[in-house]
Amino acid sequence: MNYISASPALLPARAGVGFKPEHFGAIAADQQPLGFFEVHAENYMGAGGVPHAQLRFLRERYALSLHGVGLSIGSPEPLDRDHLARLRRLCALYQPESFSEHLAWSSHGGVYFNDLLPLPYTEETLAVVAAHVDETQTALGRRILIENPATYVRFSQSDIPETEFLTELTQRTGCGLLLDLNNVFVSARNHGESALGYLASFPLIAVGEIHLAGFFDASEAGAPLLIDSHGAQVADEVISLFEWTIEQAGPLPTLIEWDNDVPDWPLLLAEAMKAQDRLRHAERGYARRLDRRAL
Amino acid sequence: MTSVMSGVAGDFAAALRDPLVTPPAMLSAHAAPAASTRFCVYRNNVAVSLIGALEARFPATRRLVGDEFFRAMARLYIKAQPPRSPLMMRYGDELPGFIARFEPAAEIVYLADIARLEAARTRAYHAADAEPLELSSLAALDPENFARLRLAPHPSLEIVESAFPIVTIWASCTGEAPLTAVEDWRCETALVARPRLEVEVRRAPPGAAAFLEALARGMSFGEAADSAAARAKDFDLALIIASLIGGGLLVPADGVKQMETIHGYLA
Incomplete structure (x- = not known):
């Protein structure tokens, strides 16, 4: 089934944060000036208890993004039907504004690796990934977003650039994209390429959400290596890419992803508010340009 | 599925699982670091x-053996029993069984039971x-009707039986109770449950396991009490009522079925 809509963004074009249970008390104390919360779908696949009580609370008060990390869409093996059914029930229960997954695989031969693993980009893998995205959209009855990965290796078999692979994926399936700008920066540095060059060929029209996060620098002399750690503030270089992107595409729902060494709530909220300021700034500039075009 | 894609994922997966397996040959790197170093990021x-x-x-298990021992044991467990599902909340269900057979940990005789807890x-x-059954809601029942009640264990309740004082040991390892020498070294059965939002661990009164098992088989309150009294010598009904109903560990028998339907989305 092909899901095409005018805009892939049902989340508000404001800043949001990845929800961490340790922040629940602080979040619940007040209405937060945030556009949305994002949760990892797999953490809410138990039957009840605190996770669902907290998610119900957030759902009633904020827009919600459900972010899957375990479907293994980039695997050559068939999708896990049980997992797809669990995602469908979760979507039916919470009606999130957005569901997203990754251009990656995480299971093989019945083993789950709990990491987002890379795939070669070829005609063959494109056909498989497109079929998996299609199957997922049909199962969930909604358009989904696919996130660009942070990668550390490439494959000698790859003969399609990642941006072209993703563009083609959106055209074949009607899916939207989740643009992770930290991943763009990390991958570009790791592969000796230009992050802006990547963005210039990225289909911004299909972007339904942006992710911002921090990385870990594991470089040694003459051997640059950045690791997508989600454990630090957003780097200045990534902020620059963010400014460039929303200048081009206008404001988009933007998530601060901070999953490791999680800071106190005020610091995380402050990171989100910095992104919010930039979105507001971009909105004004974008509106001015649209006005001029209308004249 | 064909060819390149399967080959890549298969080789990649094999090298992830076993550090002695060389990283796949088809990995490329434009410059330093080498592809094999980059692969180690994934590993x-x-x-x-x-x-x-x-x-x-x-x-608590980790505290009992120390960080270094736990990490080494975890590595062996992961190799022997890697996750089979993307639901990480389930990962480690088999660790207690692994510990029970893990020779280097044999000295800590109660370690596997702590892991089970x-x-x-x-x-x-x-x-x-x-919703747990409230003791106050039963106050008006005469003994005969009380005996006829059909109750069931709360869906979260598990009984962990042990030949060691596991509740005492667990509590002192997690800061729930002060860390002191266990003076009364005798077997304890743990009741682990989440009647509302908090997970609670308590010592089971004598005969609780037999009583709960009888309830779960569909016996009425009275039948289960008789059955447990016959099997456990120090069975005390007053203690059972105080602990199980007072602790919110029982629910109306048909209530459980209703809740399972509501939460039927769990595979």
Whole structure:
């Protein structure tokens, strides 16, 4: 089934944060000036208890993004039907504004690796990934977003650039994209390429959400290596890419992803508010340009 | 599925699982670091995330053996029994069994039972919700009707039987109770449950396991009490009522079925 809509963004074009249970008390104390919360779908696949009580609370008060990390869409093996059914029930229960997954695989031969693993980009893998995205959209009855990965290796078999692979994926399936700008920066540095060059060929029209996060620098002399750690503030270089992107595409729902060494709530909220300021700034500039075009 | 894609994922997966397997040959790197070094980022991510998941789920077990021992044991467990599902909340369900057979840990005789208790806590945390039966709601019942009640264990409840004082040991390892020498070294049965939102661990009164088992088989309150009294010598009904109903560990028998339907989305 092909899901095409005018805009892939049902989340508000404001800043949001990845929800961490340790922040629940602080979040619940007040209405937060945030556009949305994002949760990892797999953490809410138990039957009840605190996770669902907290998610119900957030759902009633904020827009919600459900972010899957375990479907293994980039695997050559068939999708896990049980997992797809669990995602469908979760979507039916919470009606999130957005569901997203990754251009990656995480299971093989019945083993789950709990990491987002890379795939070669070829005609063959494109056909498989497109079929998996299609199957997922049909199962969930909604358009989904696919996130660009942070990668550390490439494959000698790859003969399609990642941006072209993703563009083609959106055209074949009607899916939207989740643009992770930290991943763009990390991958570009790791592969000796230009992050802006990547963005210039990225289909911004299909972007339904942006992710911002921090990385870990594991470089040694003459051997640059950045690791997508989600454990630090957003780097200045990534902020620059963010400014460039929303200048081009206008404001988009933007998530601060901070999953490791999680800071106190005020610091995380402050990171989100910095992104919010930039979105507001971009909105004004974008509106001015649209006005001029209308004249 | 064909060819290149399967080959790549298969080789990649094999090298992730076993550090002695060489990283796949088709990896490329434009410059330093070498592809094999880059591959280690993935190997490290997988190991760190899985060990981290076990550390988070088994804090008392880890405290009993120390960080270094726990990490080494976790590595062996991960190799022997890697996750089979993307639901990480379930990962480690088999760790207690692994520990029971793990020779280097044999000296700590109660270690596997502590791990069983901790595994049950995670399951209770995620179990279906059900409103516990209130003791006050039964106050008006005469003994005959009380005996006829059809009750069931709360869906989150698990019984962990042990030949060791596991509740005492667990509590002192997690800061729930002060760390002192266990003076009364005798067997304890743990009741692990989440009547509302908090997971609770308590010592079971004598005969509780037999009584709960009888309830779960569909016996009425009175029948279960008789059955448990026949099997457990120090069975005390007053203690059972105070602990199980007072502790919110029982629900109306048909209530459980209703809740399972509501939460039927769990596979």
